[in-house]
Amino acid sequence: MNVLIVEDEKSLANEIAAFLKSENFLCDLAYTGVDASEKIAVNLYDFVLLDLGLPDSNGLDLINHARKAGSEASFIIITARGAVEDKVKGLNLGADDYLAKPFALVELLSRINAVARRKFKIISQDILLGDFIVQIQSRKLICRDAEVEVTKKEFDLLLYLVLNKNRVLTRQQLYEHIWGNILDDQYDSNFIDVHIKNLRKKLNAYAPTEWLETVRGVGYRVSADQ
Numbered sequence: 001m002n003v004l005i006v007e008d009e010k011s012l013a014n015e016i017a018a019f020l021k022s023e024n025f026l027c028d029l030a031y032t033g034v035d036a037s038e039k040i041a042v043n044l045y046d047f048v049l050l051d052l053g054l055p056d057s058n059g060l061d062l063i064n065h066a067r068k069a070g071s072e073a074s075f076i077i078i079t080a081r082g083a084v085e086d087k088v089k090g091l092n093l094g095a096d097d098y099l100a101k102p103f104a105l106v107e108l109l110s111r112i113n114a115v116a117r118r119k120f121k122i123i124s125q126d127i128l129l130g131d132f133i134v135q136i137q138s139r140k141l142i143c144r145d146a147e148v149e150v151t152k153k154e155f156d157l158l159l160y161l162v163l164n165k166n167r168v169l170t171r172q173q174l175y176e177h178i179w180g181n182i183l184d185d186q187y188d189s190n191f192i193d194v195h196i197k198n199l200r201k202k203l204n205a206y207a208p209t210e211w212l213e214t215v216r217g218v219g220y221r222v223s224a225d226q
Helices: 010-022 033-042 059-068 084-093 105-119 152-163 171-179 190-204
Strands: 002-006 026-030 047-050 074-079 097-100 126-129 132-135 140-143 212-215 219-222
Touching: 002 010, 002 033, 010 026, 010 105, 026 033, 026 171, 033 047, 033 059, 047 059, 047 105, 059 074, 059 084, 074 084, 074 105, 084 097, 097 105, 132 152, 152 171, 152 190, 152 219, 171 190, 171 219, 190 212, 190 219
Parallel strands: 002 026, 002 047, 047 074, 074 097
Antiparallel strands: 126 132, 132 140, 212 219
């Protein structure tokens, strides 16, 4: 998933980014409110980790502007401020959680995962798709007790579709959430099609995949009741 880290303390921002990248997240960095606002306006993020005490603006204003602009990112406030009113304002503006500094990186990861479970309505770490089981925690794909060998990016692609089950995702959305922000001179819409084709081929060798649908002219959708 794609994360924007908004933190003016560069050493901390880089430490968080390095840790989250080791946990299979994509990370962008912003050290000011202006930079963060510009990135949120043009990129699709799953999470924004936001320090309130930015040098050029109040992080609360950033949440307010992002929500009014229709951003679907989940905001987790990370700040040294401990005032109850700041917490309340942030949550009322649409923040999803609040983590006070100093904090352990494993706690941050736990908070992100907790927000993700609420956001994507994840009840179990094992998601059933026909004859397949997507194991979120172990990052494995199982079919009839056999592990299906897929690449890291193929698993990320499938998992993101699964998390957004019954929702049509465009090729651009899939690209940005799995491979990072698009540079116009590098983006090729066929890139996603090729990866879906390869993924389908591997899955179909084990069992049918009617639940992985192509929505002509738009993108892809995983249709599932669970």
